Amino acid sequence: MIDVPPFRTLVVAALAALLVACSLPLASESEIDTQGDAEFQKIRNKTPISTDARLRAYVNCVANAIVRELPPPYVDQDGEVEVFDSEEINAFALPGGHIGVFTGIFKVAENQDQLATVIGHEVAHVTEQHALKRYNREATTQIGVVGVAIATGTGQAGADLAGMVASLGLSLPFSRSEESEADTVGLRYMARAGFDPRQSVRLWQNMQRKDKLGPPEMLSTHPSSGHRIDELIAQFPESLQFYNAAQAAGKQPRCQR
Numbered sequence: 001m002i003d004v005p006p007f008r009t010l011v012v013a014a015l016a017a018l019l020v021a022c023s024l025p026l027a028s029e030s031e032i033d034t035q036g037d038a039e040f041q042k043i044r045n046k047t048p049i050s051t052d053a054r055l056r057a058y059v060n061c062v063a064n065a066i067v068r069e070l071p072p073p074y075v076d077q078d079g080e081v082e083v084f085d086s087e088e089i090n091a092f093a094l095p096g097g098h099i100g101v102f103t104g105i106f107k108v109a110e111n112q113d114q115l116a117t118v119i120g121h122e123v124a125h126v127t128e129q130h131a132l133k134r135y136n137r138e139a140t141t142q143i144g145v146v147g148v149a150i151a152t153g154t155g156q157a158g159a160d161l162a163g164m165v166a167s168l169g170l171s172l173p174f175s176r177s178e179e180s181e182a183d184t185v186g187l188r189y190m191a192r193a194g195f196d197p198r199q200s201v202r203l204w205q206n207m208q209r210k211d212k213l214g215p216p217e218m219l220s221t222h223p224s225s226g227h228r229i230d231e232l233i234a235q236f237p238e239s240l241q242f243y244n245a246a247q248a249a250g251k252q253p254r255c256q257r
């Protein structure tokens with residue numbers, strides 16, 4: 001005897017298929033962390049690592065001081081800090097708590113406070129969930145990839161998520177509003193860690209100066225609003241309060257090259 005599914009079951013199945021066709025599954029924070037872990041390992045496998053012990057200790061000193069100021073769950077993430085031997089004026093942070101600095105960044109980051117500006121900014125993109133939000137925005141609106149997603153199950157969605165994580169912070173530009181947010185939040189992190197927020201202006205000035213000779217890689221993924229420096233200065237009253245409180249509480253980092 002042939003088992004014919006009742007009409008109702010067919011309708012439900014058709015409706016379910018239609019729903020799948022309208023949106024990809026949304027990603028969770030833990031999924032994006034896993035993708036961040038994988039991406040970080042990939043970069044580490046193909047990029048030479050600096051063997052300069054002093055430099056590595058210096059970057060770790062600044063990065064660790066900032067990570068200590070992050071809200072949960074980021075403060076507890078067991079991420080890695082790596083210094084890549086590359087002329088690129090660039091740095092990045094990935095979901096999962098990973099921070100990468102290219103040695104070229106020291107052409108613009110002259111001291112611990114300026115390096116803290118860079119790391120604070122990069123980490124803020126992660127804590128403000130810019131990769132996760134962008135992926136979920138695209139997943140709910142992007143119908144074009146749906147045919148593939150249906151054909152391959154969730155695998156394709158996972159691959160898209162991986163691509164999104166890989167490109168953010170490395171090749172895909174953030175939006176202007178994400179940049180402003182990362183500047184503001186990053187400034188708070190560095191100030192709370194006891195780094196001088198006024199040095200953020202020097203860092204971005206140095207970056208702009210380099211821009212005239214040939215754009216630093218970092219500026220291609222972190223577009224300047226044109227008002228970036230004015231906006232940072234406008235936030236000095238708040239960030240200096242954080243800085244003074246941190247200093248008074250004994251947070252006086254002395255990270256040296």
Ligand SMILES: [Zn+2]
Binds near residue numbers: 179
């Ligand atoms: Zn940015």
